[in-house]
Amino acid sequence: MLRRCALCLAVAISAVSLLGLSGCKKADGASQTSLTVTGSTTVLPIAEVAAEDFQTANPGKRVLVAGVGSSAGIESVASGTSDIGTSSRDLKPEEKSLGLVDTPIAFDAIAVIVNPSNPVKSLTTSQVAQIFEGTISNWKGVGGPDLPIGLVNRDEASGTREAFSKIVLSGGAFDPKAAVLPGTGQVRSVVAVSPTAVGYISLGFVDASVKALTIDGVAPTEKSVADGSYPISRVLHFFTKGQPNPLSKRYIDFVLSDAIQQDVVRAAGFTPIKKGAK
Numbered sequence: 679m680l681r682r683c684a685l686c687l688a689v690a691i692s693a694v695s696l697l698g699l700s701g702c703k704k705a706d707g708a709s710q711t712s713l714t715v716t717g718s719t720t721v722l723p724i725a726e727v728a729a730e731d732f733q734t735a736n737p738g739k740r741v742l743v744a745g746v747g748s749s750a751g752i753e754s755v756a757s758g759t760s761d762i763g764t765s766s767r768d769l770k771p772e773e774k775s776l777g778l779v780d781t782p783i784a785f786d787a788i789a790v791i792v793n794p795s796n797p798v799k800s801l802t803t804s805q806v807a808q809i810f811e812g813t814i815s816n817w818k819g820v821g822g823p824d825l826p827i828g829l830v831n832r833d834e835a836s837g838t839r840e841a842f843s844k845i846v847l848s849g850g851a852f853d854p855k856a857a858v859l860p861g862t863g864q865v866r867s868v869v870a871v872s873p874t875a876v877g878y879i880s881l882g883f884v885d886a887s888v889k890a891l892t893i894d895g896v897a898p899t900e901k902s903v904a905d906g907s908y909p910i911s912r913v914l915h916f917f918t919k920g921q922p923n924p925l926s927k928r929y930i931d932f933v934l935s936d937a938i939q940q941d942v943v944r945a946a947g948f949t950p951i952k953k954g955a956k
Contacts, residue, residue: 717751723784
C-alpha cells in the first residue's frame with residue numbers, strides 16, 4: 679500500500695521528465711541505460727513497482743514510468759517517444775497498422791463500484807449498460823432507494839472506458855450528463871464520498887472506501903477473472919514499436935518473471951498472465 683501511495687508523485691515527476699529522458703538514451707540499443715514506459719493508469723502499479731525492482735537488480739539502468747492513459751501510451755510508443763506503451767485496452771482497428779508488437783502482462787476485471795452505504799449489491803450486465811447509457815436514472819429502477827443515480831465516467835483517452843464500452847455497452851453511447859474524470863483514483867474518490875454515485879474502475883484499485891457490485895451473479899475476484907466467469911474482464915498490455923530493443927526486452931521479461939507475476943501483479947489486485955505463477 680505504501681508503494682502505491684507513492685505513485686501519484688512518481689507520475690507527476692515522470693510527466694515532467696519524459697521529454698528530457700529520450701535524449702539520455704544511447705543510439706546503440708545494447709548500451710541503452712534508460713527506458714521510458716508510458717500509458718495506462720491501470721497498468722501503473724505493475725509497471726512502477728516492477729521498474730523499482732528492475733533498477734535494483736540492474737544497477738546503472740533507469741526505468742521512468744508515467745501514467746497518462748492508454749491512448750497516449752499507444753501514441754507515444756508508435757511515435758518513438760516511449761520505448762514501451764502500456765494499455766488496458768486492445769488496439770483499435772486504426773492502430774493495428776502502426777507496427778506495434780503486443781505482450782500481454784496480466785488479466786484484469788473492471789469493477790462497477792458504488793458507495794458502501796448504497797444497499798444495491800448486484801446488477802446484471804444489461805442493467806449496468808442501461809445505467810451508463812442513461813436509460814435507468816434512478817436507483818429504484820434496480821431495487822435501490824428512490825434517488826437519482828450519479829454517473830461517474832472516465833475520459834475518452836482511458837483504456838478502461840474503451841474496454842468498458844466494448845464489453846458492457848456493445849457500441850451504445852454513454853450518457854453525456856455523466857461526470858467525466860481523467861483517472862481511476864478520481865473515480866474512486868468521488869464514489870467514496872457520494873452516496874448515490876456509481877462508477878467503474880480496475881479491480882486492482884478497489885479498496886474499503888467503495889463497494890464492488892456482483893455482476894450477473896458473479897463477484898469480481900482473481901478466481902472469476904481467471905476462469906472467465908466474471909463478465910467484465912480484459913487483458914493488460916505492453917506495446918513496443920516492432921520487436922523490443924534489448925533493454926525493453928529485459929524489462930518485459932522481468933515483468934513476466936514468476937516473482938513479479940506473483941508478488942507484484944497479484945499484490946496490485948490483478949491476475950497473472952502466466953499459468954506458472956501461483
